Amino acid sequence: MNNIHDMGGMTQFGPIPQETDEPVFHADWERKVFTMNIATLAFLGPVDRARHAVERMDTKEYINSGYYQRWLRGIEIMGKDLGYLSDEEIATGKAINHKETPHPPPDAAMVEGLIRAGVPATREDGRLNPAYKVGDRVRVRNLESKGHNRATNYVKGKVGVITHYNGSHVLPDSHAHDLGENAQPLYTVRFEAKTLWGENVERKDCVYIDLWEDYLESESKG
Amino acid sequence: MTTHNHDTPNPYHESARDDAENKALTERVNKMEALLLEKGLVSQDALDKLTDIYENDLGPMNGANVVARAWIDPDFKKRLFENATSAIAELGYGGLQGEHMVAVENTPEIHNIVVCTLCSCYPWPVLGLPPAWYKSFAYRSKVVIEPRKVLAEFGTTLADDVEVRVWDSSAEIRYLVIPERPEGTENLSESELAAIVERDSMIGVTKVSAP
Numbered sequence: 305m306n307n308i309h310d311m312g313g314m315t316q317f318g319p320i321p322q323e324t325d326e327p328v329f330h331a332d333w334e335r336k337v338f339t340m341n342i343a344t345l346a347f348l349g350p351v352d353r354a355r356h357a358v359e360r361m362d363t364k365e366y367i368n369s370g371y372y373q374r375w376l377r378g379i380e381i382m383g384k385d386l387g388y389l390s391d392e393e394i395a396t397g398k399a400i401n402h403k404e405t406p407h408p409p410p411d412a413a414m415v416e417g418l419i420r421a422g423v424p425a426t427r428e429d430g431r432l433n434p435a436y437k438v439g440d441r442v443r444v445r446n447l448e449s450k451g452h453n454r455a456t457n458y459v460k461g462k463v464g465v466i467t468h469y470n471g472s473h474v475l476p477d478s479h480a481h482d483l484g485e486n487a488q489p490l491y492t493v494r495f496e497a498k499t500l501w502g503e504n505v506e507r508k509d510c511v512y513i514d515l516w517e518d519y520l521e522s523e524s525k526g
Numbered sequence: 527m528t529t530h531n532h533d534t535p536n537p538y539h540e541s542a543r544d545d546a547e548n549k550a551l552t553e554r555v556n557k558m559e560a561l562l563l564e565k566g567l568v569s570q571d572a573l574d575k576l577t578d579i580y581e582n583d584l585g586p587m588n589g590a591n592v593v594a595r596a597w598i599d600p601d602f603k604k605r606l607f608e609n610a611t612s613a614i615a616e617l618g619y620g621g622l623q624g625e626h627m628v629a630v631e632n633t634p635e636i637h638n639i640v641v642c643t644l645c646s647c648y649p650w651p652v653l654g655l656p657p658a659w660y661k662s663f664a665y666r667s668k669v670v671i672e673p674r675k676v677l678a679e680f681g682t683t684l685a686d687d688v689e690v691r692v693w694d695s696s697a698e699i700r701y702l703v704i705p706e707r708p709e710g711t712e713n714l715s716e717s718e719l720a721a722i723v724e725r726d727s728m729i730g731v732t733k734v735s736a737p
Contacts, residue, residue, distance in 0.1 A: 309644055309645065310643070311663060312643030312666065312667060312671070313667065313670055313671045314667035315667065315668055315672060317664040319664060320659050320662055320665045320668075320679050321659055321662050321664070322659050322680075323657070326657050326658060328585075330658070331548055331551070332552065333551045333552045333554075333556075335581075336555050336573070337555055339572075339573040339580075340555075340558065342576050343562075343567075343568040343569070343576060347567050348567075359644075371658075376555060376558065379558065379562075383567075388565060388567060389565075393561055394557070394561065397558070397560045397561050398560075398564075399564045402565065403565075405565070405566050408569075409566055409567055409568050410572050411571055412574065414572070415575050415576055416579065419576075419621050420620070420621045422621040422623070422651075423622065424625045425625065425626065425697070426625075454696045455696070456643055456644060456694065458643075458670065458671075470626070473698060490697055490699075492699070500671070501671050507674070507689075509673055509674070509690040509691070509692070510691055511670050511691075513693075513694040513696050514696045515696070515697075
């Protein structure tokens, strides 16, 4: 989705704000938003849906919100999409309708288990024969996506070199929209700074980014 | 050395909110919390457990232990660069947002920096939750196009012939920078080495200094 979250390559957001002795959370409400997000993943997940909810935010609101404000909006968006929450309920904090949940909420032991085990994105039963190999030159397809997509605008249409094959990973584009895992080869691709930012780049700097096979085409094509 | 420009007004700073904004957000979040509890979408003990884990168990001290081990144990270092997830698991770390770890090594010739331009993906098991600067629009947007200017903001300067590699965490792979071991630390123990490894050096915006 084309929105402000895809901000790589912009330069005018001002100095990077640094803090000494920074707390994990700046306010109690931030702590609550974080923990509510992780705890509700059992109903509102997967994480791809959560990321997409944030990137669907109104651009001006996104820009004017802090990190956990965006996560809070994400809970609201997902909760409404999935029929668990309504605007009126969010405004009042009082439940009106009760959509039945498929299981009880995770308890302390279950969330601890989730944190310790994680949610691996690799699959053994997806597309397992990679179309490209390390050293291949590939172009990022210039696909405009209305939905969730993790190819950044700054690499679209650009040519890079595959440096790593990472196995078959769940595709966020379909997973975020309940359209299946569509696991497929995930590659790490290296782009030279000159390729991304133009000939006035002087140094041999570069960007590595992870891209799914469907995002790529051979350089010779097109 | 780190330059701290927290006195610079920046409307995008996490802690730039005034009391009225915090009060409004507190009320909004409390309503959401009450709603989720009433609807059976969260349980209070799960929320409390998550707070405990992320405020007390996970943090950059974990990553610092990985770096120190890599500095003193060549066999571990080899395993770390072959399969970071399993090598890091040897030290007891792993899980959510660290399922697929990759370690990248800073050397006199190559300097690595990690970002997530699209959101703020970060290796939680080894570094904890990200600092505000990592999540800032300024960092997310700028580091891919002007990495050396970003490094300068953190007081880090590199020779022109050093290759800067910026890793944009666009998938579920999470990157941990193994900084260079500073000179003058030959006699330090593993735990003494871990104590000098700061968070920012494992994201790649600073170097480690000898004590």
